[in-house]
Amino acid sequence: MTTTAPAAPTNKLGLTKQDYVGSKSTLCAGCGHDSITAQLINAAFEMNIEAHKVGKYSGIGCSSKTPAYFFNQAWGFNSVHGRMPSIATGACVANRELVNIGVSGDGDSMSIGIGQLVHMIRRNVPMIYIIEDNGVYGLTKGQFSATADLGSVLKHGTVNELAPIDPCTLALELGCGFVARSFSGDPKQLNTILKAAMAHNGTCIIDVISPCVTFNNHDSSTKSYKNAKDHDFPLHELGFVQFNELEQVEIPAGESKVVTFPDGSRVSFRALREDYDPTDRFGAMKVLHEGVEKGEFLTGLLYVNTQKPTIHDITHIADMPLVHLGQAALKPGKDVLAQCMDALM
Numbered sequence: 001m002t003t004t005a006p007a008a009p010t011n012k013l014g015l016t017k018q019d020y021v022g023s024k025s026t027l028c029a030g031c032g033h034d035s036i037t038a039q040l041i042n043a044a045f046e047m048n049i050e051a052h053k054v055g056k057y058s059g060i061g062c063s064s065k066t067p068a069y070f071f072n073q074a075w076g077f078n079s080v081h082g083r084m085p086s087i088a089t090g091a092c093v094a095n096r097e098l099v100n101i102g103v104s105g106d107g108d109s110m111s112i113g114i115g116q117l118v119h120m121i122r123r124n125v126p127m128i129y130i131i132e133d134n135g136v137y138g139l140t141k142g143q144f145s146a147t148a149d150l151g152s153v154l155k156h157g158t159v160n161e162l163a164p165i166d167p168c169t170l171a172l173e174l175g176c177g178f179v180a181r182s183f184s185g186d187p188k189q190l191n192t193i194l195k196a197a198m199a200h201n202g203t204c205i206i207d208v209i210s211p212c213v214t215f216n217n218h219d220s221s222t223k224s225y226k227n228a229k230d231h232d233f234p235l236h237e238l239g240f241v242q243f244n245e246l247e248q249v250e251i252p253a254g255e256s257k258v259v260t261f262p263d264g265s266r267v268s269f270r271a272l273r274e275d276y277d278p279t280d281r282f283g284a285m286k287v288l289h290e291g292v293e294k295g296e297f298l299t300g301l302l303y304v305n306t307q308k309p310t311i312h313d314i315t316h317i318a319d320m321p322l323v324h325l326g327q328a329a330l331k332p333g334k335d336v337l338a339q340c341m342d343a344l345m
């Protein structure tokens, strides 16, 4: 008797998880970046994202190679080192219907690319920007990056004497409306944060500690699997209910703070640290600074503000994606041009 394998589960679009997969990873076995890719695939499958409506972007680094490993059907641009934000901003303005996902490294984002990144956050470009944070430049063989903790030690003994830049406090300072930190070794939390980011409209900065097993996973590294596990301090237990499941799933009243996203999806926060309020920006900054002093590695959806105007609102961009506008709208004629010129005088 022959038995047939059970059919793979499908989502509301009739797609299987395999439909969200990309090429085979060429990263080192055990690299944290591959776990992040896996959660992106899971989150997009669960959120019924249409992969052909995704724009995926990156800079240069091992982390920046990863968009090749998910969503084969998506649009993609692997940019120059640190230049992903301007490429993504252009794509986002040209087609406001895209779901934008950027993957970068701590080197790509916090050194050569920091100038671009801060202006992307300031403009509130709707995109999920993941920093796969291992404290080193993995691709160029493990030099310290700008997120390496003060006093951390490289494999061959070099000590880092510079204070780190924290992507999350930087994003909070810039008024980013969605700031999160997670760990590639905590798939459940990361999955929930990614789904919430997919429901958000605006820049999402997600700093994910993602150990580099080849150059920065030893005992004296503060970005190793062991160190992250030993010091991981989740600020809350997160729950996520997508807008189209609200009728089936109940969020327990009373104990949780609930934030509703523009598409109707909800995130619930059950506080593990008393009085942490994820909608209080200054409070979040204070807790993060205190955490650094205590040596705590604080994770969760640190801050969320669903009301911030995006670049589309600020620039009054047309509802119709610019890429779909016809000739008549794109070439409105001499009179309109003259009016524009007059307005500038």
Ligand SMILES: Cc1ncc(C[n+]2csc(CCOP(=O)(O)OP(=O)(O)O)c2C)c(N)n1
Pocket: 060, 061, 062, 063, 064, 081, 104, 105, 106, 107, 108, 109, 132, 134, 136, 137, 138, 139, 140, 145, 212
């Ligand atoms: C303009 C330019 N400068 C320097 C480099 C060399 N370079 C390649 S990747 C990289 C840093 C990668 O580190 P990170 O972004 O943290 O990614 P990881 O490899 O650790 O995932 C550098 C400096 C480059 N490719 N282009």
Ligand code: SF4
Pocket: 026, 027, 028, 030, 031, 032, 033, 062, 063, 134, 138, 139, 211, 212, 213, 214, 215
């Ligand atoms: S060198 Fe490090 S960051 Fe790059 S693939 Fe290997 S483990 Fe990952």
